[in-house]
Structures are given as structure tokens and as C-alpha cells.
Amino acid sequence: MKKITVKLKTNPYNIILSAKEADFISNLKKxxxxxxxxxxxxxxxSKIHLSKFKNLLIQNKFIVKTAVIPAGETGKSLKSLSFLYDSALKNGIDRKSCVIALGGGVVGDCAGFFASTYMRGIRLVQVPTTLLAACDSSIGGKTAINTDGGKNIAGTFYQPYFVWLNTDFLKTLDMRQIRNGLAEVVKYAFTFDNKFIDYLSKILEIGIITEQNFEYIIYKCCSYKADIVQKDEKETRGLRALLNLGHTLAHAIETHTKYNKFLHGEAVAIGLLFAAQLSVYKKLCKQEVYDEILSILRHCGLDPQSPPFSIYVFSKEIAGQNKKSNIAALVNLMKKDKKSVNSKINFTLLKGFGKAQSGYLIDDKTLYNQLKVFFNT
Ligand SMILES: NC(=O)c1ccc[n+]([C@@H]2O[C@H](COP(=O)([O-])OP(=O)(O)OC[C@H]3O[C@@H](n4cnc5c(N)ncnc54)[C@H](O)[C@@H]3O)[C@@H](O)[C@H]2O)c1
Structure with a gap:
């Protein structure tokens, strides 16, 4: 078992990396x-992991109730939230109950929002089941749901009691979901650590990611996230905003395509490459940073310039009849992003390999022109 502590002043908590159920149960009993x-x-x-997980809890004498929301980004909605409030009341969930979010980022974000508001807040434990959730979303206490107006428009900061990170759950993920998680891993490498970029580049070139590689990758990402969260829990010091690298455009793309075309990580892959292009344009970093991010994304199977993924599909759509209005729509969505300041769009950009900086305000015109270059329209 490995343990990373998120050392927050008021509610510190542990990320438990272990495939042993006993480690989870002993923490829950605390x-x-x-x-x-x-x-x-x-x-x-619910079809793959719920019954085994539920039985584990029942065998250990917990009183267990369950609720199932729709899979996929559309599950992170007001409708799901409303269903959860009703279901919790019907099941007698009270202020001494604990929510266990068993799932990817969608479940984690929605269940986290629910836990933070039900009866003014009940306890929460995160059990991530996707690579993306294990590396990123289960840690740090950001909860959210989407509305028609945009991605993550309603949300809270609400830290879990602990996170149980069992890589066995990840064994049932398909390749698309693994790639989806790798996009956030690439984000961590380019944001924080040149050596981590080299490590990723080496294993991706070999083409086989072993279980040990995954464990190392997850451990590294969790360590970075824990470090940032403990220094800037509520994103008020500009540090946590570093984790938004690639996310400004990603969120606009997800909203524009109504959450049904791209997985979050796929949209992030597009956003990462665009952030690199913008960084080169602003002379913050050299072209070779862009080239390296493109090469790594390609090795991850998130090649933005070939089918079936990301920019390829998206640029076909963008370059279609409504290309000008599509790009304008993206710019408008980015303006509505909660990171925008006085309608200028706030970007985290790259200053070199493994070196990101937040707080670059980009005006509409520059953004519009750079998006045109990016999508080759
Ligand atoms: N809170 C944060 O800090 C934070 C950070 C990054 C991303 N996010 C959010 O996370 C969400 C994306 O998360 P995600 O990529 O995990 O998506 P997801 O939760 O939609 O999971 C992806 C798909 O994989 C399935 N799945 C999950 N675990 C599985 C398993 N073990 N085996 C087989 N299938 C499995 C799910 O049912 C779903 O269909 C986005 O909404 C994003 O905004 C939040």
C-alpha cells in the first residue's frame, strides 16, 4: 500500500493506493x-463492479444503499442531482451517512456535489474507476454538474474523507478510456516535470504500458495534484489554475458539441495542443515544445491530426459550412468560462518543457485568429 496525504489545514485526507479491499474497509471503519x-x-x-463492491460492504456489516445515474457526461446534470436527492430521502440517507462515489469523473463530480449539499453536507469517499479519475478528478474536492449553458457551471469545493485508489478497477476499461485518461497525464507532465515527459515519451515509444508503469503514472499525478491542492485549495492563488492547461478550449468544445462527441480527455488533448500553439505564438516557448506534445499525444493514440480522434473530426465539422460561426461560438463559450476576467479569456500556457503558468488573458481577436490557424479553416 502507498499513501499520499493531502495536507489541508482543516480537513487533511489520504489517498490510499492499494489493491487490498482490507485497506479500504479499515479506512472506512475510521x-x-x-x-x-x-x-x-x-x-x-453498476453492471461491472457494483455487486461485488456492495457485497464487500455488506459482509463488513455496513448498511448499504445504492443509486445509479446515467453513464457519460450527460449524467452530470441537474436531473441526476434531483434524482439523487429523492433517492437518498427514500433510502433513509441521513446526516451520519457517507456517500461513496464509485466511478469516473462524472460520478465523482456529481456525487461530490450531491454530498456537499444534501442536508447541508454529508461525508464523501471517492473510489475512482477510470484512469482519468484516478489521476485527477477524484482528488482535490472540485465537484460540479453541467447546465445547458456550459460545463461545470454549478459546483462546490468539497473534500472527500479519503480516496481509495485500486488499479484493479481500471482493468475493465477499454482503450478509448485509457487514452482519455492519458490526456490528463500528459497535462501533468507538461505542467510540472520535464523528467516525467521523458519517462512518458520512452514508455509510449515502446508501446506497452505495464501495470507497474500505470501505478507509477498514477502515483506521480496524484502527488502533483495533492501538492497543488494543499497550496491552493480553492484556486485563489493562481497555483491550482495550472491544472487548467488545455481545459479552456476543452470545455468550450465539450459544450459546443453537447457532450456527445468527445470524451473529456479527448477534448483536453485538443486543448493541450492549442495551448502549446498559443504559447509558441506568444513567444513563451519554442516550437519544439509544441512538437513534443504533438508527438506524445500521437503515441497515446490521441493524434490530433488523424482519424478517428479529436481535431481531425472536429476540424472537419468546424471547416464545414458554418466555420466562422463555429469558431465564434467557441470564443463566446470561452468568455463565459468561470476563469474569464472582464470578458478576456484566461489561459494557462507553457513556458517550456514541464513549465506552465496561469493567468494569460487573451483577447477575442487573437483567439479567433489562432483558432482559425489551429483548425486550418
Ligand atoms: N473534479 C475535478 O477536479 C475534475 C478533473 C478532471 C475532470 N473532471 C471531470 O471528469 C469527467 C470525466 O471523467 P471520466 O473520463 O472518468 O469519464 P466518465 O466518468 O464518464 O467515465 C467514462 C466512461 O467509462 C465508464 N467506466 C468507468 N469506470 C469503468 C471501469 N472501471 N470499467 C469500464 N467502464 C468504466 C463510465 O461508465 C463511462 O461510460 C468530466 O466531467 C470532467 O469534467 C473533473
């Missing part, structure tokens, strides 16, 4: 006066 656990999962995971 929650005092627990009346019941409320497992929230989605319609795909």
Missing part, C-alpha cells in the same frame, strides 16, 4: 458514527 453508506455509481459501472 468514519465515526456512520449510519449507512450511499453508493453512487453510473449505469455502466
Amino acid at each position: 468514519l465515526q458514527d456512520l449510519s449507512s453508506v450511499f453508493i453512487i455509481t453510473d449505469s455502466v459501472i
Whole structure:
């Protein structure tokens, strides 16, 4: 078992990296006066992992209730939230209960929002089941749901009691979901660590990612995230905003395509490459940084310039009849992003290999022109 502590002043917590169920149970038993656990999962995971997970808790004498939200980004909605409030009340979930978010980022974000607001807040444990959630979304306490107006428009900061990170869950993920998670891994490498870029580049060139590689990658990403979160829990010091590298455009793309064309990581891959292009344009870094990010994304199977992924599909759509209005729509969506300041769009950009900086305000015209170059329209 490995343990990373997120050393927050008020509510520090542990990320437990272990494939042993006993490690999870012993941590859960530390929650005092627990009346019941409320497992929230989605319609795909419920068919694969829910019954074993539920039985584990029942065998250990917990009172267990469950709720299943729709799988995929559309599950992160007001409708799901409303369903969860009703279901919790019907199941007798009270202030001494604990929510267990069993799933990817969608379940984690939605269940986290629910836990932070139900009866003014009940306890939360995150059990990530995707690579993306293991490396990123299960840690740090950001919760959210999407609205028609945009991605993550409603949300809270709400830290879990602990995170149980068991890589066995990841064994049932398909390749597209693995690639999806790798996009956030690439983000960490380019944001923080030149050596991590080299490590990724080496294993991706070999083409086989072993279980040990995954464990190392997840450990590295969790360590970076824990470090940033403990220094800037509520994104008020500009540090946590570093983790937004690639996300400004990614969120606009997800909203523009109504969450049904790209996985989050695929949109992030597009956003990472665009952030690199913008960084080169602003003379913050050299062309070779752009080239390296492109090469790594290509090795991850997130090649933005070939089918079936990302920019290729998207640029075909963007370059279609409505190309000008598509790009204008993206710019408008980015302006509505919560990171925007006085309608200028706030970007995290690259100053070199493994070196990101937040707070670059980009005006509409520059952004519009750079997007035109990017999508080759
Ligand atoms: N809170 C944060 O800090 C933060 C950070 C990054 C991303 N996010 C959010 O995370 C979400 C994306 O998360 P995601 O990529 O995990 O997507 P997801 O939760 O939609 O999971 C992807 C798909 O994989 C399925 N799945 C999950 N675990 C599985 C398993 N073990 N085996 C087989 N299938 C499985 C799910 O049912 C779903 O269909 C986005 O909404 C994004 O905004 C949040």
C-alpha cells in the first residue's frame, strides 16, 4: 500500500493506493458514527463492479444503499442531482451517512456535489474507476454538474474523507478510456516535470504500458495534484489554475458539441495542443515544445491530426459550412468560462518543457485568429 496525504489545514485526507479491499474497509471503519453508506455509481459501472463492491460492504456489516445515474457526461446534470436527492430521502440517507462515489469523473463530480449539499453536507469517499479519475478528478474536492449553458457551471469545493485508489478497477476499461485518461497525464507532465515527459515519451515509444508503469503514472499525478491542492485549495492563488492547461478550449468544445462527441480527455488533448500553439505564438516557448506534445499525444493514440480522434473530426465539422460561426461560438463559450476576467479569456500556457503558468488573458481577436490557424479553416 502507498499513501499520499493531502495536507489541508482543516480537513487533511489520504489517498490510499492499494489493491487490498482490507485497506479500504479499515479506512472506512475510521468514519465515526456512520449510519449507512450511499453508493453512487453510473449505469455502466453498476453492471461491472457494483455487486461485488456492495457485497464487500455488506459482509463488513455496513448498511448499504445504492443509486445509479446515467453513464457519460450527460449524467452530470441537474436531473441526476434531483434524482439523487429523492433517492437518498427514500433510502433513509441521513446526516451520519457517507456517500461513496464509485466511478469516473462524472460520478465523482456529481456525487461530490450531491454530498456537499444534501442536508447541508454529508461525508464523501471517492473510489475512482477510470484512469482519468484516478489521476485527477477524484482528488482535490472540485465537484460540479453541467447546465445547458456550459460545463461545470454549478459546483462546490468539497473534500472527500479519503480516496481509495485500486488499479484493479481500471482493468475493465477499454482503450478509448485509457487514452482519455492519458490526456490528463500528459497535462501533468507538461505542467510540472520535464523528467516525467521523458519517462512518458520512452514508455509510449515502446508501446506497452505495464501495470507497474500505470501505478507509477498514477502515483506521480496524484502527488502533483495533492501538492497543488494543499497550496491552493480553492484556486485563489493562481497555483491550482495550472491544472487548467488545455481545459479552456476543452470545455468550450465539450459544450459546443453537447457532450456527445468527445470524451473529456479527448477534448483536453485538443486543448493541450492549442495551448502549446498559443504559447509558441506568444513567444513563451519554442516550437519544439509544441512538437513534443504533438508527438506524445500521437503515441497515446490521441493524434490530433488523424482519424478517428479529436481535431481531425472536429476540424472537419468546424471547416464545414458554418466555420466562422463555429469558431465564434467557441470564443463566446470561452468568455463565459468561470476563469474569464472582464470578458478576456484566461489561459494557462507553457513556458517550456514541464513549465506552465496561469493567468494569460487573451483577447477575442487573437483567439479567433489562432483558432482559425489551429483548425486550418
Ligand atoms: N473534479 C475535478 O477536479 C475534475 C478533473 C478532471 C475532470 N473532471 C471531470 O471528469 C469527467 C470525466 O471523467 P471520466 O473520463 O472518468 O469519464 P466518465 O466518468 O464518464 O467515465 C467514462 C466512461 O467509462 C465508464 N467506466 C468507468 N469506470 C469503468 C471501469 N472501471 N470499467 C469500464 N467502464 C468504466 C463510465 O461508465 C463511462 O461510460 C468530466 O466531467 C470532467 O469534467 C473533473
